[in-house]
Amino acid sequence: MCWGVPAKILSLDGPTALVDFGGVKKEVVVAASGISSGDLVMIHAGMIIGKLSPEDFMENVALYRDIRTQELLDAGLDEKAAKEKATDETDKLLNSLGVRGSIASIEPEVAEPMAVAEKEIFIPSNAFKRSYKVSLSDTDYLQVMHYTNYFRFCERAQQELLEGLGFSYAALIHKFGLFVPTVETSGRILGPVRLDNMIEVAVWVEEVGRKHIKFRNVIKNLTSGKVVAECSTVSVCTDTTLMESMPLPAELAEKLKRYMVETD
Amino acid sequence: MVRYLKSQLDDRELIRQVFRQNLPLASKLRDTIWKYASAIREREKCDAIKIMNFCGTHEWTTTYYGLRDLLPPFLDMVAGPGCPVCVVPSYYVDVAVKLAREGIRIYTYGDSLRLRSAKAGCPASLQEVKVDGGDVKVVYSFLDAARDSREQGKESVFFGIGFETTAPSYALTLTRGMVSEDLKFLNVMRLTPPSMKYTVKIHQERGLLPIRGVIAPGHVSTIIGAAEWEFLPRVHGLPTVVAGFEPIDVLMAVAQILLMIKENRPAVKIEYKRLVKWGGNEYAKKLIDEVFERAYAAWRGLGFIPRSGLKLKGEFFEKHDALKHFDVPDLTPKEFIYTHAHHGVPWEHDLPPRCRCGEVIVGIAKPADCPLFMKGCSPLNPWGPCMVSSEGACAIWARYSEMSSVKSEARSGDG
Numbered sequence: 001m002c003w004g005v006p007a008k009i010l011s012l013d014g015p016t017a018l019v020d021f022g023g024v025k026k027e028v029v030v031a032a033s034g035i036s037s038g039d040l041v042m043i044h045a046g047m048i049i050g051k052l053s054p055e056d057f058m059e060n061v062a063l064y065r066d067i068r069t070q071e072l073l074d075a076g077l078d079e080k081a082a083k084e085k086a087t088d089e090t091d092k093l094l095n096s097l098g099v100r101g102s103i104a105s106i107e108p109e110v111a112e113p114m115a116v117a118e119k120e121i122f123i124p125s126n127a128f129k130r131s132y133k134v135s136l137s138d139t140d141y142l143q144v145m146h147y148t149n150y151f152r153f154c155e156r157a158q159q160e161l162l163e164g165l166g167f168s169y170a171a172l173i174h175k176f177g178l179f180v181p182t183v184e185t186s187g188r189i190l191g192p193v194r195l196d197n198m199i200e201v202a203v204w205v206e207e208v209g210r211k212h213i214k215f216r217n218v219i220k221n222l223t224s225g226k227v228v229a230e231c232s233t234v235s236v237c238t239d240t241t242l243m244e245s246m247p248l249p250a251e252l253a254e255k256l257k258r259y260m261v262e263t264d
Numbered sequence: 265m266v267r268y269l270k271s272q273l274d275d276r277e278l279i280r281q282v283f284r285q286n287l288p289l290a291s292k293l294r295d296t297i298w299k300y301a302s303a304i305r306e307r308e309k310c311d312a313i314k315i316m317n318f319c320g321t322h323e324w325t326t327t328y329y330g331l332r333d334l335l336p337p338f339l340d341m342v343a344g345p346g347c348p349v350c351v352v353p354s355y356y357v358d359v360a361v362k363l364a365r366e367g368i369r370i371y372t373y374g375d376s377l378r379l380r381s382a383k384a385g386c387p388a389s390l391q392e393v394k395v396d397g398g399d400v401k402v403v404y405s406f407l408d409a410a411r412d413s414r415e416q417g418k419e420s421v422f423f424g425i426g427f428e429t430t431a432p433s434y435a436l437t438l439t440r441g442m443v444s445e446d447l448k449f450l451n452v453m454r455l456t457p458p459s460m461k462y463t464v465k466i467h468q469e470r471g472l473l474p475i476r477g478v479i480a481p482g483h484v485s486t487i488i489g490a491a492e493w494e495f496l497p498r499v500h501g502l503p504t505v506v507a508g509f510e511p512i513d514v515l516m517a518v519a520q521i522l523l524m525i526k527e528n529r530p531a532v533k534i535e536y537k538r539l540v541k542w543g544g545n546e547y548a549k550k551l552i553d554e555v556f557e558r559a560y561a562a563w564r565g566l567g568f569i570p571r572s573g574l575k576l577k578g579e580f581f582e583k584h585d586a587l588k589h590f591d592v593p594d595l596t597p598k599e600f601i602y603t604h605a606h607h608g609v610p611w612e613h614d615l616p617p618r619c620r621c622g623e624v625i626v627g628i629a630k631p632a633d634c635p636l637f638m639k640g641c642s643p644l645n646p647w648g649p650c651m652v653s654s655e656g657a658c659a660i661w662a663r664y665s666e667m668s669s670v671k672s673e674a675r676s677g678d679g
C-alpha cells in the first residue's frame with residue numbers, strides 16, 4: 001500500500017495539518033518530525049509520512065550519474081573521466097528540463113560489500129560416510145529433526161565405522177571385554193533437517209589416544225545441500241567388568257588410522 | 265542550488281518533469297538495461313531474469329506506463345505481495361459483514377469496500393451490505409472516521425487494513441486521544457519484510473525460476489527505513505533497490521539491480537533518495553511501537569506467516585480492539601488451538617474456487633494465468649481479492665494491460 005500523493009502544507013495544528021493537494025484541501029495527521037508550513041510532503045492514507053527536500057531531490061537525480069559512470073567504466077574509460085562525463089551528461093539532462101543546478105558536488109554512493117559467506121565446513125575425502133532417511137520418529141512437533149537425534153545419527157555412523165573395521169559393538173564386548181562409551185560431546189546445529197530428508201553423516205577420527213578416540217562428525221542435508229550440523233565426541237575405552245578405563249587394543253588403534261584426519 | 269530549484273518551477277511540477285516525462289533519460293536507461301540484461305543472459309545462459317516489484321504501486325507504474333515494452337522480453341517483472349487489500353483473510357471480511365448486518369457502523373477505505381468473502385452467500389462484501397441498507401461508510405483516513413464517530417456517538421468499527429505505511433496514522437490518532445471509545449478497530453495490519461521472506465522461500469522450496477532482484481517498496485521504506493531490507497542481499501544474495509513510483513524511478517531501479525547482478529555484488533540501494541532514509545522515519549516507528557506489537561498473522565491465500573502482523577497492545581487492545589469487544593474469536597494457527605485450547609478459528613484456504621490470487625501475490629502466476637481473469641472476475645465484478653484494489657495485480661492488468669504487452673514472452677516455467 002504505497003499509494004502516495006505529494007502536497008504542500010498550509011498550516012500546522014498539533015498532531016494535524018491542513019494540506020493542499022493542488023486545489024483540494026484536506027486535514028491530515030502528521031507522522032513525521034521536522035515539518036513546517038510551506039513544506040512539500042508525501043501523504044499516504046491521510047497521513048504525512050515524510051518530507052521532500054530539494055537536496056534529497058538532487059541526490060536522487062545523482063543516482064543516474066552513478067549508473068552512467070559504471071557504464072562508462074565498462075566501456076573502457078578511466079575513473080575520473082567516466083565520472084566527469086557522467087556528471088556532465090546528467091547536468092545537461094537536468095538543464096534541458098529547466099533545472100539549473102549541478103550534481104557535481106554530490107558524492108557518488110559507495111556500495112558496501114556484503115559480509116563474506118561463512119567459511120565452508122571441511123569434510124576430508126577419506127571420511128566414513130553413511131546416508132540415512134529422516135523418519136517421523138526422528139522429528140519433533142514442527143517435523144524438524146530434534147537436536148538429540150543429530151547425536152543419535154552420529155553415533156550410528158560411528159558404530160558402522162567400527163563395524164566396518166571388524167569391531168562391532170558385540171565383538172568389542174564379547175571378544176575384547178571392553179566397550180567405548182562416549183564421555184564428551186560438543187556440537188553446533190547450523191540448519192534444519194525435515195521429515196523425509198536424506199542426510200549424509202561423515203565421520204572421521206581426529207585423535208587416537210592411549211585410552212580414547214575422538215570422532216568428528218559433519219551432517220549434511222542432501223535434500224537442501226547444506227551442512228546442517230557438526231559435532232565431535234570422545235569415546236573412552238572401558239573394561240566391561242571393572243568399569244574402568246583401559247588402553248585401546250593395538251589392533252583397533254592401528255585400523256583407525258585409515259580414517260585419521262587432523263583438522264583444526 | 266536550492267534557491268535555483270525553488271525559483272524555477274513548482275516542486276511538484278519539477279518532480280513530474282524529471283521522473284515522469286523525462287524521455288531522454290528514459291531512452292538512455294532503456295539502452296543501459298538492454299545492454300546489462302543481455303550480458304547477464306549471455307553469461308548465465310538463462311531463459312529469463314526474474315525481478316520482483318514488491319509493491320502494488322510499482323506494478324501499477326510498470327503496467328500503466330508500459331514499461332514491460334521498454335524492457336527486454338526476457339526480463340520477467342513479477343508482482344509481489346505488496347497490496348494490503350489483497351492479503352486480508354476472508355474471515356475478517358466475514359466479521360465486518362456480520363457486524364454491519366447487526367447494525368454497527370463500519371468505516372472502511374474505498375478499496376476494501378468491495379472485498380469479497382470466500383464464502384458463498386449474500387451479502388458477501390461490505391458493498392453488498394451497504395446496498396442492502398447496512399451502515400457502511402467510506403472514509404479517506406482514520407482521522408475522518410474518528411471525527412465522524414465522535415459526532416455520531418454510535419457504536420462503530422474501523423476496518424483497519426494496511427502495511428507499515430498506514431500504521432502510524434492509526435497509532436497517532438489513538439495515542440492523541442482523538443478516538444472515542446465507541447470506535448473499535450478491526451485489526452488487519454500486516455508487515456512487509458516477513459512476507460518478502462516468505463515469497464523468496466516459497467520460490468526456493470518449489471524450485472521455481474528464482475527471483476534475481478527485488479524492487480522494494482518506497483513508502484513502506486520511508487517509515488521502516490531501507491536498512492530493514494538488508495536480509496535480502498545478506499541471506500538470499502538478492503540485489504535490492506528501494507524505488508520511487510514514477511516510471512524513471514522504476515527504470516533506474518531495474519538498471520541498478522542488473523548492474524549488481526552483473527558485478528555479482530548484491531546490496532541494498534536507495535533509488536528513492538528524495539524520501540527514503542536508511543533509518544526511516546524514527547518518529548513514526550516510535551509511534552507504531554507505542555500502540556502495536558508484532559503477532560502471528562494470516563495472509564489471504566497464503567496462511568500464517570510468523571511475526572508478520574501488528575496487533576494492538578495494552579490499554580489500546582483493551583479499549584479499542586473490535587474482536588475483543590464483540591467477543592468474536594480471532595484467526596489462530598491450528599497448532600495453537602489444539603495445544604493451548606484457546607478459542608479461535610483456524611485459517612482455511614480462503615479463495616473462491618479456481619481463483620489463483622494466492623499464487624499471483626507471490627509472483628508464481630501472472631494474472632492472465634488465472635482461469636477467472638476477465639471471465640468471472642473483472643474490475644466491475646471482482647471475485648478474487650487481487651481484482652478489488654487499484655493496487656491489486658489483477659485489477660491493474662485488467663485496466664491497463666492494453667497499454668503494454670503484459671504477456672511477457674519469457675514465461676518462467678511456473679505452475
